[in-house]
Amino acid sequence: MDKPKRNIPKKFQKSKKSFVDRVYLESQKSSFNNVSAFPKGVSFYGKDSDEDIVLVVRAHWIAYLPDLFVILLVLLLPVLLLFLSGFYPLIGTQVLYIGMIILSIGVAFTLLLSTLLKWYYTVNIITDQRIVVIKMNNAFSHSYAEAQLEKIEDMTHHHLGFIGTFFDVGDVQIDTAGHGVDFVLRMLPGPREMQDILNDLLEMKQKGDI
């Protein structure tokens, strides 16, 4: 298998090869480009000029399965009603059902786009200085939170029941110093590996390697 062209920042070229390899391995393992190692052309609001992005991690696609189910339901409901109207005299005429089908296609397309945008803009950015968690909830709200690596005290991960075990998906909880916000990186692919990478990054930061 051809190795993708690596874009290792200067700071990390001197660091342990195993760390860089592991970061790239996670990126290769992920489906739908959920994990990007040392990505090019990615930046975020408030990024320092000397700051390097190590990982960009998005939630596993399984997290959006309920949304996809709702979209499918929106598409199928008017078709089902139209089908049933052939047997039972339901409300309205056939033209009304055609209107409902057009409506459902429009709504389903908007919901699908909304779900895609939620996936794309709900992102965890791990840099050599901090962790940034951006979350898009819907068209009305989003949040932006960040924690400096020095302030991280403890990390735990847990798999989420049957789905978590089956798809290797879980949350990584990050405890920060003080009584501030504790971070939860939700529905990450390979949470154990993510925690390991974060721990190594913290160690490198504490030793002053990066």
Add this chain to the structure above:
Amino acid sequence: MESIYEQLFTNSLTLSINLGDILKIPLVVILLANIFYSFMLLLKVKVLIDTIETESGRKIKRIVYLNLGLSIVVGMLGTFIILLG
């Protein structure tokens, strides 16, 4: 004369409610809500494009604009058909 009065004041007002017509109101409201949500999605993406800069930011913006246009067309067409039905 009396028979004319009787004809005038009997059976002149009958109130009938068609369930199909009542159903049309929430359907049109959903269509309008869809257009509003598409517009809000566009505004949200405009903010998020500045928050996270990626190579595909412009593409996403174009798709969201397309969705808004599509929602308006579907909204108009849907409302017309629903009111006809």
